[in-house]
Amino acid sequence: MNDHIASRLDTRLEVVADTVEASELREEAKGRSDQSSAAPNRILELGCGLNKTPGAFGIDILRGSQADLIHDLDVFPYPLQDSSWDRIICHDVLEHVDNFVETMEEIWRVGAPGATVEVHAPFMSSVNYFSDPTHKRAFTSRSFDYFLEGTTAARFGYSRARFELAHCEYDAEDRPHRRGFHRWILSWANRNKVLYENRYAFLYPVYNISYSLRVVKEAV
Numbered sequence: 001m002n003d004h005i006a007s008r009l010d011t012r013l014e015v016v017a018d019t020v021e022a023s024e025l026r027e028e029a030k031g032r033s034d035q036s037s038a039a040p041n042r043i044l045e046l047g048c049g050l051n052k053t054p055g056a057f058g059i060d061i062l063r064g065s066q067a068d069l070i071h072d073l074d075v076f077p078y079p080l081q082d083s084s085w086d087r088i089i090c091h092d093v094l095e096h097v098d099n100f101v102e103t104m105e106e107i108w109r110v111g112a113p114g115a116t117v118e119v120h121a122p123f124m125s126s127v128n129y130f131s132d133p134t135h136k137r138a139f140t141s142r143s144f145d146y147f148l149e150g151t152t153a154a155r156f157g158y159s160r161a162r163f164e165l166a167h168c169e170y171d172a173e174d175r176p177h178r179r180g181f182h183r184w185i186l187s188w189a190n191r192n193k194v195l196y197e198n199r200y201a202f203l204y205p206v207y208n209i210s211y212s213l214r215v216v217k218e219a220v
Contacts, residue, residue, distance in 0.1 A: 044085040044110065046073060047093030056089065074098045080110045083217070091120045095135045101159050104147055108161035111215035117163065118212055119144075123170060124197070125205035139209050141168050141193040149216065167212040168193070174207065 041055075048058030052066040059078070060067035071078060074097055088111055097103045107117055122129035124138040145153035147163045169175075170190055178186055185204055189196040 041087060042085045042112075043087045043089065044080070045089040045091070046107075047090065047096070053089055057085075073103060076102055076106060078106050078110060082109055083112045085110055086112050086115050088115060088117045090118065092122075094119060095121050095129070095137055095139070098136065100137060101146075104144075104163075105159055105161045108147075108163065108215055108217065111217075113215060113217050113219045115215040116166075116212060117215065118210070120208060120210045123201070123206050123209045125201040126207045127205065128207055140197050141209065142197075144211060144213065162216040163213040164216055165211065166214055168209065170206040170209055172208075172210050 043053060043056040045053050045056040045058045048056065048060050048067055049062070049065050052058040057069070058065070058067040059069045059071050059073070061070065061072050063070055069079070073093070076099075088107055090107070094100060094103065111117065119139075121139040121143075122132075122135065124140050126138065129135055129138040142153070144163065144165060145151040146156065146158045147161050148154055148165055149162050170193075171186055175183070175186055186206065189200070189204070189206065
């Protein structure tokens, strides 16, 4: 009986300990969240065009755009300080640059450690990619592997810039509006990206692909 009581007591203590630890972890996470929300969110938008993100510092080559700085993204280095931006937006712009690798190196240079990089671009089988004569490349789920540590592509050493891939999705903005078969096939493609791209991308094309990357570098 005493052994049984002791065993039950040990179990309850373990539950209490787990509860306390979980509570401490929640408080720690809340503290990090509060610090994060209090920190400045310096936003840079490359190729901002006529629809610049509110609060962003925009760069574009077009003088009639909403850019704060008129600059050609194929002229390096950009007139921006190192590690100076927390969020970098590249919406429908990376398909237009001549030097993709050096552009990514500039994004890495000006991004703060852990900065988010949001990319939206035409997918490889998209009719939108082929329709625009200024498009120089299309994208797949593996287009950024050359900058992701541990991937086979990164071993080629094209660049020293390093990122983490947090998310990648086809037609993210269109998904809520799809129904039936079209919604199912888009969900299937997103779950099986390599198989879809190798076998079925031109049988059922999607339009766009979006990524969320994080800058990997040591804090200065």
